[in-house]
Amino acid sequence: MSKRIYLSVGLLSASIIAFQLTLMQLLSIIQWSHFAYMVISVALLGFGASGTLLALARNWFVRNIEISLPVLMILAGISMSLIMLVSSTVFGSFDSYLLFVDRSQIVGLVVAYFAFFVPFFFGALALGLMYIHYIEKIGPLYFADLLGSGIGGLIMLLMFWLFYPAQLPSAIAFFPVIAGILILPIRLRLKFIAPAIAAFILPGILVFSPPALPVSEFKSLSRAMNLPGARIVIERSSPYGQIDVVRSPALRYAPGLSLTYQGTVPVRDVIFSNGNWFGPVVEWTRTDTSHFLDYTTNALPYQIIRPSNVLLLDSGTGLFAAHALTRGVGNITAVEQNRIATGLLKNELAGMIDSMYHLPAINPVNLHSRSYLLKDDNLYDLIILPTSESFGGTSGINALEEQYILTREALDEMWNRLSDDGMIAVTAWMDYPARNTLKLLATLVETHEANSDLPVENHLAAIRGWGTISFILKRSPLTLPETQAIRNFCNTMYFDPALLPDITPGERSVYNQLQDDEFFEYIDRIMARGREDFYREYDFNIKPSTDNIPYFSQFLKLGRYDKMQDMFGQSTVPFLEIGYLVVLLTFLQITAAAVILILLPLLVIGWKGSGKLYTVLHFSGIGLGFMFLEITLIQQFILYFGNPIYAAAAVLSGMLICSGAGSLASSRLSTEKGDVVKILTLVIFFIILYIILLVPLLRITINFPLLVKIFFSILFISPAAYFMGMPFPLGLRKLSGINPTLTPWAWGINGCLSVISTALATIIAVEAGYLWVMVIAAMSYGLTLVANLIKT
Amino acid sequence: MKALLIFLLLALNMHPAVAQNYDRMRENMVRRQIRNRGIDHKPTLEAMLSVERHLFVPAGQQARAYDDGPVPIGYGQTISQPYIVAYMTQLADPKPGDRVLEIGAGSGYQAAVLGEIVEQVYTIEIIPELAARARGLLRELGxxxxxxxxxxxxxxxxxxxxxxxxxxxxxxxxxxxxxIAQLKDGGKMIIPVGSPFLVQTLMLIEKKGERITTTNLMPVRFVPFTRRN
Structure with a gap:
């Protein structure tokens, strides 16, 4: 066996992970991220399907390995480069936006699944074929696979900066093509020269002239571009996503504007991220003495205080910063993790906002808001959370987005950052049925109760316009002049108070009537003792989220789904919480497909015979356990580094490379029970250690310099990852000794379970929390341990 | 060319069997989707029976014209679900001598329904291609x-x-x-508000002298979130 095969494996693996990341971004741009998640999850079943095919036709593939292996790699490359052309065809007639209202779209969905499945299938087929054929070299081969994957993830961080999304699949396609040519036997190279050149030319052409992205006509960006005179004035590609700045004389922004407003609603540029609304850039100058936000419920805190220090979390495009400056605030900290957006505001778009981000009064911070709260020790008169666009009225698209700034722990940290008369302010769109408005209130109420013995009703105020509701939670009790000022503001603006220390029922809907008065009954029950009963009785999950279950926008109670369907009808329910439903749907689809893919080979290799129970338990356990732990670690490190992209890259690549090293070292180990049991016991031990120590250790070291944090995280991850890289190659080696026909089946089982685990981990995290995901990771490795204790 | 296409379309739909079929579908639509859901405003029901909805949807989508849902018409727009059109019309409470303004002509269907009842409808469409299409069709239909x-x-x-x-x-x-300024004293405005690309709330705004009040009616996204208790 030539040494080139290791390089070939590395290149192929790097391309597969890079392709996966690229598809995630591409499909998020063309359609939506939850749809991208579903399609890619199903496409990754290519790994499971490759095992099924290898189990069914093992002999043919092995007999022709000299040709089949390089050809499979080249086919993987060609299918990757063709993906943009295929996408244009698929998404010409299919739109996931219509999926729940037009059943004929299901055909398009199935075609999309197949189109994106093919490259993964060819790639996985090549990898699986190598593993079963060169089983004696499984340790170094798996090392090359994992090392390649780790490096592939890191390379993508660079490629996202260098290429536009439409160019990326073809740029990546070179890797598997080179990988295939590398292992093509020399005597066959002449024969294959023409197809090989063609395989290079195709991605080459598509890199330099990629087809246009077939972006859904229903995406925010497409609809903005339909406006008269609309044009994209700035375009940026980055790991944060594709950023587009659109300018049009008909783009206006004034959420919840008072009906008394007589001025002109300002025209603004809009920043879109992956085709979705990110934020408006509203013109502002230093001489402005009023702001249109003065005519919205957002102005509530300014009716009762003149803050000196203001903290803006997820400050986006700086709208609240401009408002605070107009209100004369002298010290504003604006925290936003999207560096590209902040960079645009500081540079290219600075003229529109009178170089606001260069004023001494503004301190822009590029960090995850929660990470900033964990590091910061200043006191503020006012802390403003982002408006509901980011967490409300979104049909549950963001249901599975971890929102660490809206957890109980986050609110506690905000409370501790308040000055004596300081307050937390947040605005949300009114929703029906009420969900995020109630959960916001519940979070504020519980925060107050956890930090003060005084009655909460004296510290909370809320006002409601025709579309929005704004809350404030004040550290000191609201005074009579303050509540009077709020009432005056409401009367001037045609708003209605919803919560005040001395509120009367009659003043709650003078100007703005709701569908019914249930909303007021609900908020009163949340304010009163015994709200736990209300949380249980209410049809949606409005219990405050925590760091363990950080899904603020997840409201659907699975047990009430049938009731919801009865109440709102089949076509409406999906829009109550599309994000979570998509994950559940994904889980059901991939589980059903995985069962078929796992059972199918048994028709050929037989239902009886030794090693089958071992194969199922060993490879299911490591498939589930590895992914469960990886997903949990990524979540924890997002807060630790304050940046999800780099956290994911650091953890993912670190884990893969350390696991690769473990795989390499496993070559020297025997497949005897003793060694494997020791390794698995160590893995379980480390996971238990993480369950106990991970969060406290990360919190203690969060203020360390970045390089120290990177060193610390690798040190923390490496021991478990190292040992987690061993059970797969050891298991395959052992299986080849018991019954070699089972090795492709094992590869398929591992592939299927790895895919299932991503959806399953999310469902467990939503229903029970991340702690349980880690516990189940340990239990999964326990399953593998049991497999090795059973006599085969 | 466009006029010719519209003529062909109309000619095709004048085929007795096809036309009868659409007539029956429209009657079913009004009975099942609109009247059975509580719309009882007589002029609205008559207008919905009269306007040939299938002419307002793209040629390839005509079979779905009377379905209980929206139909895409291009440019990220849809022709609203029949029930929504009827609901908004009933709320506006149009009368024969009225002057009505519509913002967002889209396919022109809502304007046609209003036009069956009131004296004059002005409808504004921001996308020129949609405006031209609606203008041509409404003119053809008289x-x-x-x-x-x-x-x-x-x-x-x-x-x-x-x-x-x-x-x-x-x-x-x-x-x-x-x-708001262009609304007559005692006039009504029906408007979906909220994040434009996601769930919106249908809202009624009433102007009585200097006083303006709002009433949240129901959330909508393609179809209304009507709650059955």
Whole structure:
């Protein structure tokens, strides 16, 4: 066996992970991220399907390995480069936006699944074929696979900066093509020269002239571009996503504007991220003495205080910063993790906002808001959370987005950052049925109760316009002049108070009537003792989220789904919480497909015979356990580094490379029970250690310099990852000794379970929390341990 | 060319069997989707029976014209679910002598329904291609009392103000001040508000003297979130 095969494996693996990341971004741009998640999850079943095919036709593939292996790699490359052309065809007639209202779209969905499945299938087929054929070299081969994957993830961080999304699949396609040519036997190279050149030319052409992205006509960006005179004035590609700045004389922004407003609603540029609304850039100058936000419920805190220090979390495009400056605030900290957006505001778009981000009064911070709260020790008169666009009225698209700034722990940290008369302010769109408005209130109420013995009703105020509701939670009790000022503001603006220390029922809907008065009954029950009963009785999950279950926008109670369907009808329910439903749907689809893919080979290799129970338990356990732990670690490190992209890259690549090293070292180990049991016991031990120590250790070291944090995280991850890289190659080696026909089946089982685990981990995290995901990771490795204790 | 296509379309639909089929579908639509759901405003029901909805949807989608849902018409727009059109029309409470402004002509269907009842409808569409299509079709169908204008609906149409009713079909996060100013005393505005690309709330705005009140009616996204208790 030539040494080139290791390089070939590395290149192929790097391309597969890079392709996966690229598809995630591409499909998020063309359609939506939850749809991208579903399609890619199903496409990754290519790994499971490759095992099924290898189990069914093992002999043919092995007999022709000299040709089949390089050809499979080249086919993987060609299918990757063709993906943009295929996408244009698929998404010409299919739109996931219509999926729940037009059943004929299901055909398009199935075609999309197949189109994106093919490259993964060819790639996985090549990898699986190598593993079963060169089983004696499984340790170094798996090392090359994992090392390649780790490096592939890191390379993508660079490629996202260098290429536009439409160019990326073809740029990546070179890797598997080179990988295939590398292992093509020399005597066959002449024969294959023409197809090989063609395989290079195709991605080459598509890199330099990629087809246009077939972006859904229903995406925010497409609809903005339909406006008269609309044009994209700035375009940026980055790991944060594709950023587009659109300018049009008909783009206006004034959420919840008072009906008394007589001025002109300002025209603004809009920043879109992956085709979705990110934020408006509203013109502002230093001489402005009023702001249109003065005519919205957002102005509530300014009716009762003149803050000196203001903290803006997820400050986006700086709208609240401009408002605070107009209100004369002298010290504003604006925290936003999207560096590209902040960079645009500081540079290219600075003229529109009178170089606001260069004023001494503004301190822009590029960090995850929660990470900033964990590091910061200043006191503020006012802390403003982002408006509901980011967490409300979104049909549950963001249901599975971890929102660490809206957890109980986050609110506690905000409370501790308040000055004596300081307050937390947040605005949300009114929703029906009420969900995020109630959960916001519940979070504020519980925060107050956890930090003060005084009655909460004296510290909370809320006002409601025709579309929005704004809350404030004040550290000191609201005074009579303050509540009077709020009432005056409401009367001037045609708003209605919803919560005040001395509120009367009659003043709650003078100007703005709701569908019914249930909303007021609900908020009163949340304010009163015994709200736990209300949380249980209410049809949606409005219990405050925590760091363990950080899904603020997840409201659907699975047990009430049938009731919801009865109440709102089949076509409406999906829009109550599309994000979570998509994950559940994904889980059901991939589980059903995985069962078929796992059972199918048994028709050929037989239902009886030794090693089958071992194969199922060993490879299911490591498939589930590895992914469960990886997903949990990524979540924890997002807060630790304050940046999800780099956290994911650091953890993912670190884990893969350390696991690769473990795989390499496993070559020297025997497949005897003793060694494997020791390794698995160590893995379980480390996971238990993480369950106990991970969060406290990360919190203690969060203020360390970045390089120290990177060193610390690798040190923390490496021991478990190292040992987690061993059970797969050891298991395959052992299986080849018991019954070699089972090795492709094992590869398929591992592939299927790895895919299932991503959806399953999310469902467990939503229903029970991340702690349980880690516990189940340990239990999964326990399953593998049991497999090795059973006599085969 | 466009006129020829519309003529062919109309000619095709005049085939007795096809036309009868659409007539029956329309009757079913009004009975099952509209009347059975509580719409009892007689002029609205008559208008919905009269306007040939299938002519307002793209040729390839005509078979779905009378389905209980929206139909895409291009440019990220849809022709609203029949029930929504009827619900908004009933709320606007149009009367024979009224002057109505519509913002967001789209396919022109809502304007046609209003045009069956009131004296004059002005409808503004921001996407020129949609405006041209709606204008051509409404002219072909003989709606002389409907004027389709191309432009930014934010400013309304001051020239013919004030209006007895304003029906806005395009969602926004704000209620345009010029539209409130152009509403007659005692007039009504129906508008979907909220994040334009996601769930919106259908809202009724009433102007009585200096006082303006709002009523949240129901959330909508393609179809209303009507709650059955």
């Amino acid at each position: 709606y002389d009392n409907i004027e389709v204008l191309t432009g930014d609906g934010y400013y309304g149409l001051e020239k013919h103000a004030p209006y007895d009713a304003i029906v806005v079909t395009a969602a926004a996060e704000y209620i345009p001040p010029p539209l």
